[in-house]
Amino acid sequence: MQFGFFGAVACVLACAAAHAQDTPLAFTHARVITASGPEIADGTLVVHKGTILAVGDAGQVAIPAGAEIIDARGKVIMPGLVDTHSHIGGAGGADGSAPIQPDVRVLDAINPLDSGFRRAVAGGITTVNVMPGSGHLLSGQTVYLKLRRKAGKPFARIDDLFIRDDKGNPTRGIKMANGTNSQREAPFPGTRAKSAALVRERFIKAQEYAAKVEAARNPDGTFDPAKRPPRDLGLEALGDVLSGATVVHHHTHRADDIMTVLRLQREFGFRVVLHHVSEAWKVADEIAAAGAGCSIIVIDSPGGKLEAAELSLGTGGALERAGAAVCIHTDDWITDSRRFLRSAALAVRGGMSREGALRAVTLAGAKMLDLGERVGSLEPGKDADFLVLSGDPFSVYTKIEKTYVEGQLVFDLANPEDHLFAVGGFGAGRDQEPYLCCAKQALQDAGIGGGE
Template structure:
C-alpha cells in the first residue's frame, strides 16, 4: 500500500483538499480524505507531500511518441505509410517502441498516459491506441486499443501525394476519397450483418474489419484539421455517416467556435509552441483553447510530440492560460478533459476511489516553468522520484 499525505490534493472531480491524503492499494485509489487511518500491521510506503500539489497523472491526447522515435531518423520513424492514402488497417501497437527515450521524459514531467498513433500523411492513417508511459512491453501498458481511427485533411496528404504524382492533390479529392472509403465500409458492415442474421457464409475483409468499431461508435474518427474549411469538412463528413469525431489541432477553431460547439465534437488544440511553417497554421494562436472553452466546447491541448517535445505539455497549457484559458480549465485540459475526449475517464483523469492510481506530485503549479515534478506514480507504483533522479522500477 502507498499513502500520500499532507498534500494539496487536486482531485479534478470538484474537490481540492488542503493537507489531504490519498491511499493506494493494488494499483487503484482506495481512499481520499483529510486523514486516513491505516492498520499498523499493514506494509505501508509513505510519501509526505507537504507543500506540494498532488494531481491526477497528466494525459497527452494526441502524439506520436515511440512511433516517431527521437534521434533515430528513418530507421526509427514508423509514423506514416506514405505510399497509400487509405490505410485503416494499420495499428499503432505494431510500431511503438516503448524504449524511446521520450517515454522517460514524459514520466519525468508527470505524464502518465498518452494517445499514440499514425501521422497525417494519409487520408486514412490507421488506428490510435491509449497506453501508460512506463513499461518495457507495450502490450502490458495498453489502456485502450484501438482508441480512434486517424483521418487527415489539408496540406499533409496533398503534399505527400502530389510529390508522388497521384491523388489526392486537392482538398476535394481528400473529401471524396474519405467518403468513398466510408461508403464502402458501411456497405461491408451491412452485408456482414445480413449474412450473420441469415446464417450465410461471409468472407471477412481485413481492410474493412478495422472500420467496425468506428461505425459502432466505440471509437471516434480522429481528424487532423487546422483550417476552418478543413474543420467543417471533417464535421460534414462525420455527420453524413453518423460517426463520432475529435477535432485535433484545430488551429483556426477560434474563428468558428459556435459552429464547433453546435457540432457536439470535442477539440484537442495544438501544437502552438512551434513556428508557423505551413500555410494552414498561419492563424495558429494560443487564445484558441480559451475561446473554444468559453463557447462551451470540451477542450484539451496537445504537443503533437515530437513536433513539440512531450515534456513541454504543461508549459504549452500554461501559455493557453496566459492567453485567456481559465486556470482551472487549464488543469482540466491536462487531466480530466483529456480523459473524457480519449474515453478513458472511467479509469483516468481524476483522483477518485476505484480509479487507476496514476498520480503526479509537483512542487507547485505544473503549468509554471520553475515547477518540478517530485514523484510520478503509475498503477500505484512510484516510477519516478526526483530525489533519486532515476526510474525506480
C-alpha cells in the same frame, strides 16, 4: 457525442494486469488537485493495489492500518497527465502506397525502448494516445497506452502498456487528416475536394461491407460463412468507426477544414475529436454546436506552415467560452512531453480558465479517449495514476518529482537515471528518428536533421 460508454468496460482486464502494490500508500498534507472537484488545500491520497482508495481532507481520510505514510507537506498532487496525441516511440503508420489505410496499426511499429517514453513520464504523462502521422487521409489505428514500468526497468514490451477492452483488445482510435499534409502526388489527393471525396467513397464501402456482414448474421449471433464477405481488415476497422466503437482523431487546422470534418461526421455519424485546430477560434460556436471535442496544441509561435499561420494562444479559451470540450496534447516531438504542463499554462496565458486548463491535460483528455471512467482524475476506484509536484503545476519553477502509474513509481527525479531523462545530458538521446511526414521533410529540406 457520448464519451465514456466504452471506458467503463475497458478497465477490467488491464486493471487485473496492474503490478501488485500490496502495501497501501498514503500521501498526507499535500495540496491535492483532483481535476473532478475543488482543490484540497490540506489533503490525503490513499492508493492500494494500483487503485485510488480514498482522497479528501487530511483530517477526514482514514489511513488503513499498515499503510506507508508519506508526508507530502508543501507538495502538490494531481492526476497523471493524459496526452491525447503523441508520436513517441518513433512509430510510423501507413506507408506511401495509398492515402487511406485503416488496416495499419501503429502498435506494430512502436519502439518502447525509445527515450521518448522516458521523457513522457518525466513530463508527468501516464496515459498517451500514440498516433501515426498526418501525411495520409487516414494513416491507421492509434493506440492508447499506460506508461507502466517496473522500477529500474526500461519500457520493454509494448504489450505491457496496452489498455485492453473487455475482449482483451488494445483500445485505440483512428487517425485521419485533412488540409495540406495529406495532399501530394496520386494516388494521394491533390485538392481538398478530392480529399473529402476519397474519404466519403471509402466510408460508403465500409457501410456496404458492414451491411453485408450484418446480413450474414444468424439469429443466434453467429455468422453464415457462405454469406459473409471475405475479411477486409481496413473495412472492419472502419466498421468500428461507423458503429461508434472507435473514435476518429482528426488532424485539421483551417476553419474550413474543420467544417469539412464536421460535415463528414454528420454524413457518417462517427464520433470525432478534432486535433490541433489552429483556426478553431474562428468556428468555436460551430464546433460546440456539433458537440465535437477538441484536442489542441499550444505552440510558441504561429506559422511554420500555411495552415497554422493564424494559430493563436487564445484557442483554448475561445473553445472553452463557446462551451466545447477542450483537451491539450503534446504532438511530441512537435512539443516536448516534458513540457506538457507548460502547454496548459500557456493556454491560461491565452485566456483559458485555470481549472479548464488543468482538466485539459487530465480528465478532458481521458474522456476523449473513452477512458474517463478510469483515469484523468483523483477519485476512489480510479487507477492510481498521479504526480507529486514541488509546487504549482503551472509555474516554470515547479519540478515534477514523481510519476506513478497504477500505484507504481515510473519516474523519480531523485533517481539519477530518471533525472538524466528529465533534464537531458549524455546518454539521454533519442535512439530512433521520429516518423512525421511533414516535419521530417521540412528538416531535410533545411539540411537540419540529416543530410540533404
